[in-house]
Structure formats: C-alpha cells, structure tokens
Amino acid sequence: MSTIARRPSVVELSQRILDMAKTGVYRESVFEALKPVATKKQIREAIAHAKKFGLHSVASLRDEELGTYYEVDLVKLRSIEHTISTPVPSSQSTDLTKQTTDAIVTIRLMLTAAKGAAIALTIIGFAYLLTGKQQASFGLFSSAASAAGLWILQKAFAKKVDSQS
CATH class of the missing domain: 1.10.287 (Helix Hairpins)
Incomplete structure (x- = not known):
C-alpha cells in the first residue's frame, strides 16, 4: 500500500465535525484535529457543508486564539441526518x-x-x-x-x- 492514505471526502469530514460539535468545539481545534487527513480548504468546505445540517457558531463564546465556537442543533441534525451522505458541490457558488x-x-x-x-x-x-x-x-x-x-x-x-x- 502507498504511504499516502486516502483523503476523506467533504461529507466524511463534515460528519466528523458534526460529531465534534455535539459537545462544542472551537474552529482552530477542528483544523488541528483534521489537519493530518485533510487540507484547510477541504476542512472549510466540510464546515460549510456541516452548517446545512445544524452546525452553528456561538458568538458569545468566540475566542481570539481559537476562533469561532461551534455547536450543533441536534433537533435539526436528527431530522435531516439521513441526507448528510448526499454530496453537495461546494465549488459552485451557493450565495x-x-x-x-x-x-x-x-x-x-x-x-x-x-x-x-x-x-x-x-x-x-x-x-x-x-x-x-x-x-x-x-x-x-x-x-x-x-x-x-x-x-x-x-x-x-x-x-x-x-x-x-
């Protein structure tokens, strides 16, 4: 097997971020945890994807060093969790x-x-x-x-x- 491992997809990264955010997580911690397996761009795309499934920031807990604090709206996540594996093309403009x-x-x-x-x-x-x-x-x-x-x-x-x- 090659020394380069398969990089996880945006959907897989998004699922990991949602799992981490169930108890609350800082943005910088997400980057640190996923840095060995994904690029910053992929992590940002995964965060954007996870926001569609209930990931949201808590402005009052923002830290200067650690950045945005994320939590998950569990009700929203559970209601649409079955669709999380559907890939969303993030390279297209979603504005x-x-x-x-x-x-x-x-x-x-x-x-x-x-x-x-x-x-x-x-x-x-x-x-x-x-x-x-x-x-x-x-x-x-x-x-x-x-x-x-x-x-x-x-x-x-x-x-x-x-x-x-």
Missing part, C-alpha cells in the same frame, strides 16, 4: 442572494431587449409604409407584433417571479 439578483437583472435585460425590438420594428415599419414599401412594412409590423407578444409574455412571467421573491 442565493447573488443568484437571485443575477436572475432578476437577466430578466430585466430580456424585457428591455424585447420591448426595444418591438418599438424599433414598429418605427421602421412606419418608415417603410411612408416610403410606399407596403410588403416590407407588413413584415416589419408582423415582427413588431411578435416581439411585443414576447415582451408581454416575459413581463407576465417576470411579475410571477417577482411576486414569489
């Missing part, structure tokens, strides 16, 4: 506020683009109508109507999303 804000900005850009296209096609259609190019103006008006329909549909969906958030 829900940022994702929601990005989605809202994207929706507003889509609304602006559809509305702008409808207006532009209508104006160009009128210009073609005034110059006597009726077939081209009909095509532009049809395109403007399609763009306006998309804008109305997107606006209705946007209102639905906005009322849910």
